[in-house]
Amino acid sequence: MTTTDSHQAGLLERYRRSLLGVFGTPPLVLSHGEGCYVWDADGHRYLDLVGGIAVNALGHGHPALVSALSKQAAEAIHISNLFTSVPQIELAERLLQIAGAPEGSGVFLANSGAEAIEAAIKLSRRTGRQQIIAAEGAFHGRTTGALALTSKAAYREPFEPLLPGVSHIPYGDVDALRAAVTEATAAVVLEPLQGEAGVIDPGPDYLVAAREITQAAGALLIIDEIQTGVGRTGEWFAFQASGIQPDAITVAKGLGGGVPIGALITFGERSSALLTAGQHGTTFGGNPLATAGALAVLDTIEQSDLLRHVTRAGQHLVDQVAALDHPLIVPVRGRGLLRAIPLREPVAPALAAAAREAGFIVNPVSPQAIRLAPPLIITPEQLDTFVAALPGLLDSLEGQS
Numbered sequence: 001m002t003t004t005d006s007h008q009a010g011l012l013e014r015y016r017r018s019l020l021g022v023f024g025t026p027p028l029v030l031s032h033g034e035g036c037y038v039w040d041a042d043g044h045r046y047l048d049l050v051g052g053i054a055v056n057a058l059g060h061g062h063p064a065l066v067s068a069l070s071k072q073a074a075e076a077i078h079i080s081n082l083f084t085s086v087p088q089i090e091l092a093e094r095l096l097q098i099a100g101a102p103e104g105s106g107v108f109l110a111n112s113g114a115e116a117i118e119a120a121i122k123l124s125r126r127t128g129r130q131q132i133i134a135a136e137g138a139f140h141g142r143t144t145g146a147l148a149l150t151s152k153a154a155y156r157e158p159f160e161p162l163l164p165g166v167s168h169i170p171y172g173d174v175d176a177l178r179a180a181v182t183e184a185t186a187a188v189v190l191e192p193l194q195g196e197a198g199v200i201d202p203g204p205d206y207l208v209a210a211r212e213i214t215q216a217a218g219a220l221l222i223i224d225e226i227q228t229g230v231g232r233t234g235e236w237f238a239f240q241a242s243g244i245q246p247d248a249i250t251v252a253k254g255l256g257g258g259v260p261i262g263a264l265i266t267f268g269e270r271s272s273a274l275l276t277a278g279q280h281g282t283t284f285g286g287n288p289l290a291t292a293g294a295l296a297v298l299d300t301i302e303q304s305d306l307l308r309h310v311t312r313a314g315q316h317l318v319d320q321v322a323a324l325d326h327p328l329i330v331p332v333r334g335r336g337l338l339r340a341i342p343l344r345e346p347v348a349p350a351l352a353a354a355a356r357e358a359g360f361i362v363n364p365v366s367p368q369a370i371r372l373a374p375p376l377i378i379t380p381e382q383l384d385t386f387v388a389a390l391p392g393l394l395d396s397l398e399g400q401s
C-alpha cells in the first residue's frame with residue numbers, strides 16, 4: 001500500500017506538526033482492531049504480531065475486557081488512593097496468588113512499567129544500601145530512575161548524571177554477577193529474558209544463581225517481569241520457570257490488556273516491610289477502571305487456558321520457522337509468545353517495512369532480529385500466514401543490505 005494521497009498522509013503531517021518528535025514519525029495511523037487484526041485509517045488490515053509491544057494480551061476488542069471496562073466506567077473510573085475499591089483489592093489478591101507469593105507479601109499499583117521500576121528502586125533504598133546492579137543490554141524504562149538501570153548509552157547519555165550507584169554487568173554471566181555483588185549491594189535487578197535487547201534468554205538457571213548470590217550477600221533480587229509476565233512466556237511469570245522466590249517483581253505491559261497499569265509485587269515480610277505509610281504514592285495508580293481491566297485479563301487467561309496455548313503456539317512458530325530452512329534465518333529465540341527471529345544480515349528494518357506492506361506488523365527490535373509478541377490468543381493458523389510469507393518477504397529484500 002502507499003500512504004500518498006491517503007487519509008493517513010494528512011494525519012501524519014498533522015502528527016509531525018503537533019507531537020514531540022521522540023518517536024520519530026510513525027508509519028501508520030491505526031483506527032481499530034479486532035482479535036489479532038488491526039486496521040489503518042485507509043482501511044488496510046494487518047495481522048498484529050507485536051500486540052502493542054507485548055501489551056494487547058487479549059488482542060483487540062476482546063468481549064471480556066470490553067465489558068469489564070464498560071461496566072466499571074459506568075460505576076466509577078477513579079476514586080484516588082484516599083479510598084480503595086473492590087477491583088483493587090481483588091486484583092492485588094489475584095496477583096499475589098498467581099505470583100506464588102507467600103503470606104506477608106504486598107502489591108503497589110502504578111500506571112506503567114517505569115513507575116513500577118521507580119517503586120522498586122525506592123524499595124531497594126530502604127535496605128540502607130545504595131548500590132544497584134543491573135545487566136548490560138537491560139531495559140527498565142525511561143523515567144530518570146529507571147533510565148539509570150537501563151543500559152543503552154544513547155538513551156542514557158543525554159540525561160547524565162543519573163541516579164548514582166548503579167553498575168551494569170554482562171547479562172547471563174554468573175561469575176560476573178558473583179564478583180559484583182557484595183554486602184554493599186542493595187539490589188540486583190534483572191529481566192528473566194531481555195526483551196528490548198532482542199529477546200535474549202539466559203536460561204532459567206541464571207536466576208537460580210542470582211537468587212543464591214543475592215541471598216548470600218543480603219541483597220534484594222528484583223525481577224523485571226514487565227515484558228515477560230502475565231502469561232507471555234507460557235508461565236504466569238517467567239521467573240517461575242526457575243523455581244525461585246524473588247524479593248520483588250515488576251509487572252506492567254500485558255497486565256491491563258492495553259489499559260495503563262503497572263505493579264510492584266514484594267515477596268514475604270522482609271521486603272514488604274521496607275515501604276511503609278507515606279513513603280510512596282500515586283494519584284491514578286490502582287484505580288477501579290485499570291484494576292477491573294486487569295482482573296478481566298487475568299480471568300480470561302485462566303478460563304481460556306491461555307498459558308498452555310502460549311507454550312504450544314510458541315513452539316509451533318519455532319518449528320514452522322525452522323522448517324523454512326531459509327539461509328537468512330537463524331533459529332528462533334525466546335519463550336512462549338515472546339520471540340525473536342534472528343537474521344544473518346542487518347535487514348530487520350527493511351523486513352519489517354516489507355511485512356507491513358504485505359499486511360503484517362512485526363518489530364525490528366535490532367538490525368538483525370524481528371521481535372514477535374503477538375496477542376496471547378493468536379492461533380497457529382494466523383502465525384502460519386506470516387511464516388508462509390516470510391521467504392518471499394526476505395527474497396524481496398535481496399541486495400538491500
Ligand SMILES: *Cc1c(COP(=O)(O)O)cnc(C)c1O
Pocket residue numbers: 112113114115117139140141142191195196224225226227228252253
Ligand atoms: C517496557 C518495559 C519497561 C518500561 O515500561 P513502560 O510502561 O514503557 O514505562 C520496563 N522494563 C521492561 C522489561 C520493559 O519491557
